[in-house]
Amino acid sequence: xxxxxxxxxxxxxxxxxxxxxxxxxxxxxxxxxxxxxxxxxxxxxxxxxxxxxxxxxxxxxxxxxxxxxxxxxxxxxxxxxxxxxxxxxxxxxxxxxxxxxxxxxxxxxxxxxxxxxxxxxxxxxxxxxxxxxxxxxxxxxxxxxxxxxxxxxxxxxxxxxxxxxxxxxxxxxxxxxxxxxxxxxxxxxxxxxxxxxxxxxxxxxxxxxxxxxxxxxxxxxxxxxxxxxxxxxxxxxxxxxxxxxxxxx
Amino acid sequence: xxxxxxxxxxxxxxxxxxxxxxxxxxxxxxxxxxxxxxxxxxxxxxxxxxxxxxxxxxxxxxxxxxxxxxxxxxxxxxxxxxxxxxxxxxxxxxxxxxxxxxxxxxxxxxxxxxxxxxxxxxxxxxxxxxxxxxxxxxxxxxxxxxxxxxxxxxxxxxxxxxxxxxxxxxxxxxxxxxxxxxxxxxxxxxxxxxxxxxxxxxxxxxxxxxxxxxxxxxxxxxxxxxxxxxxxxxxxxxxxxxxxxxxxxxxxxxxxxxxxxxxxx
Numbered sequence: 001x002x003x004x005x006x007x008x009x010x011x012x013x014x015x016x017x018x019x020x021x022x023x024x025x026x027x028x029x030x031x032x033x034x035x036x037x038x039x040x041x042x043x044x045x046x047x048x049x050x051x052x053x054x055x056x057x058x059x060x061x062x063x064x065x066x067x068x069x070x071x072x073x074x075x076x077x078x079x080x081x082x083x084x085x086x087x088x089x090x091x092x093x094x095x096x097x098x099x100x101x102x103x104x105x106x107x108x109x110x111x112x113x114x115x116x117x118x119x120x121x122x123x124x125x126x127x128x129x130x131x132x133x134x135x136x137x138x139x140x141x142x143x144x145x146x147x148x149x150x151x152x153x154x155x156x157x158x159x160x161x162x163x164x165x166x167x168x169x170x171x172x173x174x175x176x177x178x179x180x181x182x183x184x185x186x187x188x189x190x191x192x193x194x195x196x197x198x199x200x201x202x203x204x205x206x207x208x209x210x211x212x213x214x215x216x217x218x219x220x221x222x223x224x225x226x227x228x229x230x231x232x233x234x235x236x237x238x239x240x241x242x243x244x245x246x247x248x249x
Numbered sequence: 250x251x252x253x254x255x256x257x258x259x260x261x262x263x264x265x266x267x268x269x270x271x272x273x274x275x276x277x278x279x280x281x282x283x284x285x286x287x288x289x290x291x292x293x294x295x296x297x298x299x300x301x302x303x304x305x306x307x308x309x310x311x312x313x314x315x316x317x318x319x320x321x322x323x324x325x326x327x328x329x330x331x332x333x334x335x336x337x338x339x340x341x342x343x344x345x346x347x348x349x350x351x352x353x354x355x356x357x358x359x360x361x362x363x364x365x366x367x368x369x370x371x372x373x374x375x376x377x378x379x380x381x382x383x384x385x386x387x388x389x390x391x392x393x394x395x396x397x398x399x400x401x402x403x404x405x406x407x408x409x410x411x412x413x414x415x416x417x418x419x420x421x422x423x424x425x426x427x428x429x430x431x432x433x434x435x436x437x438x439x440x441x442x443x444x445x446x447x448x449x450x451x452x453x454x455x456x457x458x459x460x461x462x463x464x465x466x467x468x469x470x471x472x473x474x475x476x477x478x479x480x481x482x483x484x485x486x487x488x489x490x491x492x493x494x495x496x497x498x499x500x501x502x503x504x505x506x507x508x509x510x511x512x513x514x
Contacts, residue, residue, distance in 0.1 A: 116258075127253035
């Protein structure tokens, strides 16, 4: 279970990007985080695994206070938070298999990873996940030889290799066509269901969020302004989140 | 999950095992023989070390005063050479760089520009300097020409590479407005390569100044000439003062260019 308490991030100048966000995500729940550009969606995800250091507030995963950890402790904790990115963030010049196995780097020593001699269990797991995301037989292709949808599947397999308790998903479909977007969202949802993973999914596409998420959280100017079931997301609620067309949001 | 393999090997870069090991063995063999052929002589090394030390200590204390006027004159000359050569090098290097960028220039233009660049870059500064000294006589003019010649190749090659790496979406966007070629370069390319161009020019300024300290040895003027004279007269204290001045100026240039680039982001 993920618990954010009073999470605040203030960059050097201007208004806070996140302002006292409280959020609890139980295991197995997929939360779609929606809101206008600049509302703090990415900041929230990145503060959770401390890629961005929060200014104040706390992040707690399964009872462990992530925000209180030293850098060594944070490294260990990060293994349980798989991240999936908008532009896939694969290492383009490495093979698909190396990209997937890189999800184990937090568990494997330097020389084993240097010589690409991952433990047999990890390799078997990697083949299994490649098969699960529909990329069996792609292990020796270079990542830059894949299509967008295939790359995102590699990104998902890499996150799963971490044996995460939580998935942090930042705009997984923004670079994909509608059909591929739906496939990817369905895959993420299924995997969270199979493994009881909690997930926070930043997403621009409200229709996709409605269809696939268990719960929707609306963020505006760094503040949670909506939190409820997809059915509760009425036109009025959307206006609260995004502002009306006439006003400058 | 028993059906999945538990071993994976990265496909090697060279597929044929024979070729892979053959190349590796050949390189190792050559390295071993090459190391053998350079005659590392420990006796000579042990004799040479104290001799080198004596040479170094004769540089101390540095003497800025007894030849102060000559040092100052040499530095001024070097600075003038450096600045003019860098300005000329950038002015000539930009058009050459545009011509040498594969995504801008027609094939024949590209080949001609690349050939000029290759010529400028293969000839070492000292050799070019000797040539210009023969042509135009001793003095900073030959040095200035030498530095210009090598700056042109440097700027053109590196700016061409930056142009080839520009983001292509703006190129299409500006072309689709009906812009002329020059407008296209001005709007779609120039803003993208400007920070790199400024950085390169400042870096080249730095290189040219250091280079000017060497060119004097073959008679191409500047602080190098002063340095050479002091070494010929066995005035090592003065030579030390000159070297320290060069170091100081290079450090100032380094710091200045760093802060300028910082502002230019």
